[in-house]
Amino acid sequence: MSFSWTPHRFSGGALALDVANSVILRHDDERRADRFEAQGQMESFPKAAANFCAERALFGDILPVRQENKSGFIELREAIDRYFRARVLDRDVEALLADLLEALSKVLRRAVSPDGLDAATVHSTLRLIAMPDPDRMKICRNCGWLFIDRSKNKSRAWCDMAVCGNRAKANRYYRRKKEESPP
Numbered sequence: 001m002s003f004s005w006t007p008h009r010f011s012g013g014a015l016a017l018d019v020a021n022s023v024i025l026r027h028d029d030e031r032r033a034d035r036f037e038a039q040g041q042m043e044s045f046p047k048a049a050a051n052f053c054a055e056r057a058l059f060g061d062i063l064p065v066r067q068e069n070k071s072g073f074i075e076l077r078e079a080i081d082r083y084f085r086a087r088v089l090d091r092d093v094e095a096l097l098a099d100l101l102e103a104l105s106k107v108l109r110r111a112v113s114p115d116g117l118d119a120a121t122v123h124s125t126l127r128l129i130a131m132p133d134p135d136r137m138k139i140c141r142n143c144g145w146l147f148i149d150r151s152k153n154k155s156r157a158w159c160d161m162a163v164c165g166n167r168a169k170a171n172r173y174y175r176r177k178k179e180e181s182p183p
Contacts, residue, residue, distance in 0.1 A: 005048030013148030
């Protein structure tokens with residue numbers, strides 16, 4: 001499967017969430033796609049993040065994850081997703097936080113470049129854990145991605161209005177018109 005890294009792919013609002021969101025339709029076994037499994041995608045992600053990520057000013061140019069650290073990075077991505085998804089859903093997160101902190105420490109114990117995607121993701125994750133208003137983190141009603149709602153009244157429902165918001169509104173319009181049309 002061929003992908004391109006577009007601004008929509010970085011709608012999480014934080015590098016750690018954009019990394020977690022690299023799995024498309026995570027909870028749909030039939031349509032699920034892990035972008036980092038596609039050839040060259042994990043290597044091209046840092047350059048795209050430097051252009052599109054909301055935290056790009058914090059990290060600047062980011063280097064790809066070293067080959068020997070990729071499996072640990074994927075473990076970190078999954079721990080990030082599990083913890084923050086559970087936190088948004090108001091589930092018990094104590095054990096998941098311990099798992100996430102363990103994954104963060106494993107990444108830091110490896111020989112990671114201070115300018116690497118793995119180190120930047122650790123930094124972003126720690127910022128999210130300490131986020132002053134955790135209610136701003138949400139799950140997109142359309143695609144299931146994690147994102148930070150920075151709207152004034154905390155009413156954002158989609159990761160990206162131009163993509164997921166439009167799809168949801170078009171679906172709703174289609175269903176309404178179908179119900180209104182005579183048999």
